[in-house]
Every structure is written in structure tokens, then in C-alpha cells.
Amino acid sequence: MSAREIRNLILSAMAFGVVALLPFYDTGYILSIATTMAMFTVLATSWALFSGPTHYISLATAAFFGLGTFVTGYGFQTMPYWSLPLIAGVLGAGLAGLVGMVTLRLSGVYFVIFTLGLAELVRQLVTWVQNRTGQRGMYVLTSITERDIYWQLLGMAALVFLVGWLIGRSRLGFALRIIGNDETVAKHSGINTALAKVLLFMVSGAAAAIVGAMLAPRYIYIEPSTAFAPILSFQVVIMALLGGTGRLWGPVAGVIPFTLLWEFISRHAPNQTLLLLGLAFLLIVYVLPGGVVGLQARLKHRFGQGGH
Amino acid sequence: MKRRSLMTTVAAVAVMMGSLGAASAQDAIKLGAAAPKTGPLAGGADVTHWPAVRLWVHQTNEAGGLQLADGPALIELIEYDDQTNPQQAIQAAQRLATQDRVDFMVAPYSTGLNLAAAPIFSQLGYPQITGTNVTNQQPELSAQFPGMFFVLGRTGVMAEDTAQVLVDLRESGDIGNRVALVNVADAFGIEMSGISRAVLEENGFEIVYQTSYPLGTQDIAPIIDGAKAANPDAFIAWSYPGDTFALTDQAIVQDFAPSVFFTAVATAFPSYYGRFGQQAEGVMGMGGVNPDDPAFQAFAEAHQELAGQGPDFWASASTYATLEILGQAIEATGSRDRAVVMEYLQDNSNSYETVLGPVQFNDMNDNERYWTVGQWQDGVFRGVAARGRDGVSDVVLKDGWD
Missing domain, CATH: 3.40.50.2300 (Response regulator)
Structure with a gap:
């Protein structure tokens, strides 16, 4: 580990420490926005772990997230609460592994469409089971507060960053970068491309399922139509792309401004929210094609040259 | 555009200042x-x-x-x-x-x-x-x-009362005991269907057709097909707005006209009568009011x-x-x-x-x-079953779609 890496690690740990103190400052409005940010930070970062290096755009976040909320919905009365995110993670990884093995041989737009359909598929499956068993909408009534959820999400974010950092340093991370650049070359170099992709897809699926399990007590009423709402998948992609997927911290740089922008628009133009969001997104893509990460690289490049 | 938004802002500020003045007392x-x-x-x-x-x-x-x-x-x-x-x-x-x-x-x-x-x-x-x-x-x-x-x-009471309407109609000899029961496969539909089925079976009704369909389904024709083939006296659908309209449409197309035709949410919307007009007469649904x-x-x-x-x-x-x-x-x-x-x-x-x-x-x-239950009668959705409310109207049997 180089001195620079140690410095970064210490700085990140300090940043997490500071952010974790937030609930002592405010438990209302700011905490509720911060909880949303924490949720999207985990989702977008774990999404970028897979989609960043491989360039496979996955729209399956809602499928894993919804699965996680249902794990909590079914289990919170009979099982200890701490075990639920774990179970959700295992199931999420399992589903991702299953789906990955079948679909990661697809590439480009075929994969995108399949992942979009996955949320719908899982939703229909859950509904079918509920219909068969006469199960109804679930009420997750607990004493868990927003503050608890916020801390859980922060812990999860730290874990995702750690995993991402480790993967980046490992042979797996190297293999994925090669796959992203040229899959044929990767295959010819003896990399088991299918295995590498499936493993990473499982990491991101597990993370999304865990987030779902953690958020179920916040929503209280769990029904398939809101748990598997496809808009979540798109939000995650938009935020990650806004930040840029080239760096581990990229998605966070998208999540924070996008959540603030969303809140600003919701507050000041309640009748045109979606319209303005769409315009904002067009503008962002036009002005910042490489996301915030790309902007940083461009600035560095420009000022680096100017110095000579 | 610019001028207009400026004008709007000026107007908004003026209104705000005006309201500040007016509200100074309280x-x-x-x-x-x-x-x-x-x-x-x-x-x-x-x-x-x-x-x-x-x-x-x-x-x-x-x-x-x-x-x-x-x-x-x-x-x-x-x-x-x-x-x-x-x-x-x-x-x-x-x-x-x-x-x-x-x-x-x-x-x-x-x-x-x-x-x-x-x-x-x-x-x-x-x-x-x-x-x-x-x-x-x-x-x-x-x-x-x-x-x-x-x-x-x-929810439980509403499902029970709907089943009770059928029980009462049978007691008075208006309908037989064949019921077709369908529901949207969603928390609401599943729960309502379960409760009404239990009440109906308890009272000796025969469920001659039962099925469910996913939320947002486009093809409703097979459901009406199946229900019609079972030749029921009553058709109960625990449906959401989109399918409430689609089921009614399809029943009219296939001329499926049992004595009781019930669709759940949105049957009480004025737009339901706006769409089907006279044909909506006699259709039952959730809710109801006392229009008098x-x-x-x-x-x-x-x-x-x-x-x-x-x-x-x-x-x-x-x-x-x-x-x-x-x-x-x-x-x-x-x-x-x-x-x-x-x-x-x-x-x-x-x-x-x-x-x-x-x-x-x-x-x-x-x-x-x-x-709990209403029915379109003379262009008004009258309550035909209620808990503790006055002005409950009598149920009428549906007499075809024309």
C-alpha cells in the first residue's frame, strides 16, 4: 500500500465519520434528504462497480431493491432484524448470479432490455405467489427510525467503497477493465470473461437487495407496484452517469447534486417537476458528457498544459 | 417568454405584499x-x-x-x-x-x-x-x-357487504347462486377477492369461474370469455380504474350481461357514466353516496x-x-x-x-x-349498502346492456 493510498483511506474514513454525525445536528428535513442521498450513493456506486468497467448498462436495480424490501416484509416479524439485510444480500447475489449466467453472454442493447424486463418479471412472480397464497399488502410496522436507517446505509456505503477499492486492486478488477476495453482480446488472453462479469454483477445485485431490505421500514407499506417501480433503475443510472463511472467516487459526485436539484425543483416548481428534471438531464448530458469525473480530468488536462 | 415570466413575478410579489397587508391582523x-x-x-x-x-x-x-x-x-x-x-x-x-x-x-x-x-x-x-x-x-x-x-x-367490511348484496338478492329469489369472481393480482384485489369468496361460499354460492389478471394487463377479452362461458348469475370484479373500464367495454362487446355486474374502483367516477352512458345503468361498484x-x-x-x-x-x-x-x-x-x-x-x-x-x-x-356498495341508477351512483348511513336505495337487477 502506497503512502498516497493510506492517506486516501484515512481521509475517506474521516469523511464518513463526519457524515455519520449528521443525525446529532438535525433529525428532520436535512436527515431525510441525507437518507435519500445515502441510499442512492450505495445504489449508484455498486451499480458502477459492475457497469463502469464492463460498460454493460444494467436496469435491474429495481428488481434487486424490490426483492430486498420483500425479504424484510416477510421476515421482520419472525426473524431477528439484523439477519434480514444478510438474507436479502444472499438472495440478491443468487438472483444476480442466476440471471448473470443466462444473460451476460448477451451484449449491448440486448442486455439492457433484459435487465429492464427483470424487475417486471420478479414483480409478476411475487404477485403470482401472493395471488396463490392469498397474501396481501404487507405492513412493516417497526420502531426503526430514519436515523437508524441512515446509519445502516452509511455503513453499507463504506462497505461498498471498501469492496470497490479492493476489487480495483485485484486481478478481477484488472480483468474487468480489459473486458470493458475489448472483450475479444480479454478472452484470447485467457480471462474467464463470463465468470468475471457474473461475479461483479452479483456484488452489485447483493448491494441493491440489502438497500431494499434496509429501506422497507421507511416505506411501511410494501406492495409490488411501488417496491419494483422501474423509475428507481433509471434514477440510479442517471446519477451514476452524471458523476462519472471512471472513478470509485464518481457516482457520489452525481448523487449529491442530483438529489439537491431534484429537491429544489420539487419545492419550487411542484407542477412541472418531471419536465424540468428532463430538461436538466438533457443539459447535463450535453455540457458534461463524461460526468463530473470527466470534467475533473478535462480541467486537469487544460491547466496541466497551461503550466508549460 | 421572458417578459411574461417577469410579469408573473411582479404580479406574484404584488399579491404576496397584498396578502401580507391583509394578514397583519391574523x-x-x-x-x-x-x-x-x-x-x-x-x-x-x-x-x-x-x-x-x-x-x-x-x-x-x-x-x-x-x-x-x-x-x-x-x-x-x-x-x-x-x-x-x-x-x-x-x-x-x-x-x-x-x-x-x-x-x-x-x-x-x-x-x-x-x-x-x-x-x-x-x-x-x-x-x-x-x-x-x-x-x-x-x-x-x-x-x-x-x-x-x-x-x-x-376493506373487509366492503368485501363482506358486496357478498351480502348477492345473498339478499338470492333470498328474494332474484338471482341463482352462480358467481364469477375475478380480481386484479395486486394487494387490493387479492385481499378483497379472498374475503368475498369466503362469505359467498359460507352462504352456499357456487363460484363457477375464478381468475386473476396482472395489474396493467391489456388483454381483458379472455376473462370476459371465460366468465360468459360459465354462465353466472353475478359477475364480481375487484378491479382498478384501467381494468374497470376495460372489463365493462369487453362485456358490452361480447354481450355478457349477468343480473349483477360489479366492478370495483372507478365505477363511481363520473367519467364512468360519461363513457358508457345508459349502458352503465345497473352496474354496481365500490362506494356510493346518498344523492338525495x-x-x-x-x-x-x-x-x-x-x-x-x-x-x-x-x-x-x-x-x-x-x-x-x-x-x-x-x-x-x-x-x-x-x-x-x-x-x-x-x-x-x-x-x-x-x-x-x-x-x-x-x-x-x-x-x-x-x-360500501353503490349502483348506477338514472345517471346517479346511489349507495345500495352502507354501515350506519341513511338513504340506502334498493338494488335493481341489471337488464342487459341496451
Whole structure:
């Protein structure tokens, strides 16, 4: 580990420490926005772990997230609460592994469409089971507060960053970068491309399922139509792309401004929210094609040259 | 564009300054409302929720505002779009409470959004009087959220009453005992179908056809096909707005006309009669009102005038009633202090005069008097079954689609 890496690690740990103190400052409005940010930070970062290096755009976040909320919905009365995110993670990884093995041989737009359909598929499956068993909408009534959820999400974010950092340093991370650049070359170099992709897809699926399990007590009423709402998948992609997927911290740089922008628009133009969001997104893509990460690289490049 | 937005800003500032001047005697009571303006439930909220809320605010302000101990106070309504998204519903409630510092909040639209927002209402001490939340969990919910009140009724009771209508018709020899039962495969449809099936079987009915279909399904023809082939006396569909219209359409196309034709949500919408006209005669659905009640007639007329559309014949009135209840509690205490108003609401001995008739909450914050089944008769959706309400009309048998 180089001195620079140690410095970064210490700085990140300090940043997490500071952010974790937030609930002592405010438990209302700011905490509720911060909880949303924490949720999207985990989702977008774990999404970028897979989609960043491989360039496979996955729209399956809602499928894993919804699965996680249902794990909590079914289990919170009979099982200890701490075990639920774990179970959700295992199931999420399992589903991702299953789906990955079948679909990661697809590439480009075929994969995108399949992942979009996955949320719908899982939703229909859950509904079918509920219909068969006469199960109804679930009420997750607990004493868990927003503050608890916020801390859980922060812990999860730290874990995702750690995993991402480790993967980046490992042979797996190297293999994925090669796959992203040229899959044929990767295959010819003896990399088991299918295995590498499936493993990473499982990491991101597990993370999304865990987030779902953690958020179920916040929503209280769990029904398939809101748990598997496809808009979540798109939000995650938009935020990650806004930040840029080239760096581990990229998605966070998208999540924070996008959540603030969303809140600003919701507050000041309640009748045109979606319209303005769409315009904002067009503008962002036009002005910042490489996301915030790309902007940083461009600035560095420009000022680096100017110095000579 | 630019000039126009500048003009709008100037006008807005002028209005604000004007209202500041007017309100100097007594600050306006700020009322926050977050409900769908976009997303899957925006259509329903546009019929049922928003017009009723705006109408109550408009009428109350026309009448000089609410009478507090230190004089009258006008109401200022602040609206947000929750995008039919629980995440946004939570954030909007939080924003209304802590940023806009509203004095009171209108309960959100639909069961799911009401429950997502419930912890915020509860933590910050806002009464949450719900008008579009149908559930069977009143005991658990009122224990966890003592400031949550239920005006619309219980799902279980509505399913039971619908089955009871069939039982009564059979007792009087009007129909046989063959029933086709279908439902949208969703929490609501599954629950209602289960309860009504149990009641029907208990009473010796024969379920000759039962199926379900996914939410948002496009192809409804096979369902009507199957139901028609089973030749039932009654057709019961626990359906949502889209499929309520589609099932009716398809039944007309295939000329499937059992003596009882029941579709659930949105049958009570004026647009249902607008679409099917005379053919809607005799169709039954959830909800109902007493259209002969002068209070409802006045409400419907004012609704038509302000919103340009009539109220629906079910939850519009209960949404409006939630605000009548809130307003009466504020006036009775003469206070804008939420804790004081909450205490008044939680006192079971208080009762409220509303467009639904008198409303009183039991020890589970539950209103026990409401309409359960309605039927289109002469262009009006009349209540044909109710708990504790006057003016129940007789059921008529459906006589074909022409």
C-alpha cells in the first residue's frame, strides 16, 4: 500500500465519520434528504462497480431493491432484524448470479432490455405467489427510525467503497477493465470473461437487495407496484452517469447534486417537476458528457498544459 | 417568454405584499398538501383528491376563514407533487413540516402513500385524517400512529357487504347462486377477492369461474370469455380504474350481461357514466353516496363549479370530509396549536358534521359509518349498502346492456 493510498483511506474514513454525525445536528428535513442521498450513493456506486468497467448498462436495480424490501416484509416479524439485510444480500447475489449466467453472454442493447424486463418479471412472480397464497399488502410496522436507517446505509456505503477499492486492486478488477476495453482480446488472453462479469454483477445485485431490505421500514407499506417501480433503475443510472463511472467516487459526485436539484425543483416548481428534471438531464448530458469525473480530468488536462 | 415570466413575478410579489397587508391582523393558517400530480395515481388524484382539497380551502376562505380564539384566520394552501412515489411522499411531508412550517397537513392520496408519510406526521405531531386509505389494520396502525384517523372504511367490511348484496338478492329469489369472481393480482384485489369468496361460499354460492389478471394487463377479452362461458348469475370484479373500464367495454362487446355486474374502483367516477352512458345503468361498484342528501347536492354543485367536473361518488366526499373534520376541530379549540387540536380529535366523544353525515371516531380512530356498495341508477351512483348511513336505495337487477 502506497503512502498516497493510506492517506486516501484515512481521509475517506474521516469523511464518513463526519457524515455519520449528521443525525446529532438535525433529525428532520436535512436527515431525510441525507437518507435519500445515502441510499442512492450505495445504489449508484455498486451499480458502477459492475457497469463502469464492463460498460454493460444494467436496469435491474429495481428488481434487486424490490426483492430486498420483500425479504424484510416477510421476515421482520419472525426473524431477528439484523439477519434480514444478510438474507436479502444472499438472495440478491443468487438472483444476480442466476440471471448473470443466462444473460451476460448477451451484449449491448440486448442486455439492457433484459435487465429492464427483470424487475417486471420478479414483480409478476411475487404477485403470482401472493395471488396463490392469498397474501396481501404487507405492513412493516417497526420502531426503526430514519436515523437508524441512515446509519445502516452509511455503513453499507463504506462497505461498498471498501469492496470497490479492493476489487480495483485485484486481478478481477484488472480483468474487468480489459473486458470493458475489448472483450475479444480479454478472452484470447485467457480471462474467464463470463465468470468475471457474473461475479461483479452479483456484488452489485447483493448491494441493491440489502438497500431494499434496509429501506422497507421507511416505506411501511410494501406492495409490488411501488417496491419494483422501474423509475428507481433509471434514477440510479442517471446519477451514476452524471458523476462519472471512471472513478470509485464518481457516482457520489452525481448523487449529491442530483438529489439537491431534484429537491429544489420539487419545492419550487411542484407542477412541472418531471419536465424540468428532463430538461436538466438533457443539459447535463450535453455540457458534461463524461460526468463530473470527466470534467475533473478535462480541467486537469487544460491547466496541466497551461503550466508549460 | 421572458417578459411574461417577469410579469408573473411582479404580479406574484404584488399579491404576496397584498396578502401580507391583509394578514397583519391574523396570520393565515398554513395548510400543506402533497399528493400525486404525476405518476400512476395522478389520474385518480385529479378526480378525487385535489379538487376536494381546493374546494374546501376556497369555501372556507370565502366564508372568512376559520374562527380562532383571537379572530378569524384565512387558509393558505401549499401544494407539492409526491410523484406517486413513497420516497418523495416522505420528503414532501418533511419539507412541508420543517421548511414551510405549515400548521396542518392534508393526508396524502392512497393507502401506500398515506402509510409512507405516517411516521413523519406522527413524529412531528400532525393529525393525519385519511380519506383515501382503505385498510383492515386500524388496530395496529392507530396503536403505532395515534394521530392517524380513518374516514373511508375497512376493506373487509366492503368485501363482506358486496357478498351480502348477492345473498339478499338470492333470498328474494332474484338471482341463482352462480358467481364469477375475478380480481386484479395486486394487494387490493387479492385481499378483497379472498374475503368475498369466503362469505359467498359460507352462504352456499357456487363460484363457477375464478381468475386473476396482472395489474396493467391489456388483454381483458379472455376473462370476459371465460366468465360468459360459465354462465353466472353475478359477475364480481375487484378491479382498478384501467381494468374497470376495460372489463365493462369487453362485456358490452361480447354481450355478457349477468343480473349483477360489479366492478370495483372507478365505477363511481363520473367519467364512468360519461363513457358508457345508459349502458352503465345497473352496474354496481365500490362506494356510493346518498344523492338525495342536500349536503351532498351542495357539495357536488360547488365541486362542479370550481373544478369544472363533478365529484366522484365515493372518496371525493370523504376527502372533503377529512378537512371539514380538521376545520371543526380547529374552530372548536380556537387554536392553531397542533397538540391542542390533536387532543380534541383523539377525544372519542367529539363528533363532526360532514358531507358524509355525522362522523365520530371509535377508540381505533376509525369511522364506523360509511357507504360500501353503490349502483348506477338514472345517471346517479346511489349507495345500495352502507354501515350506519341513511338513504340506502334498493338494488335493481341489471337488464342487459341496451
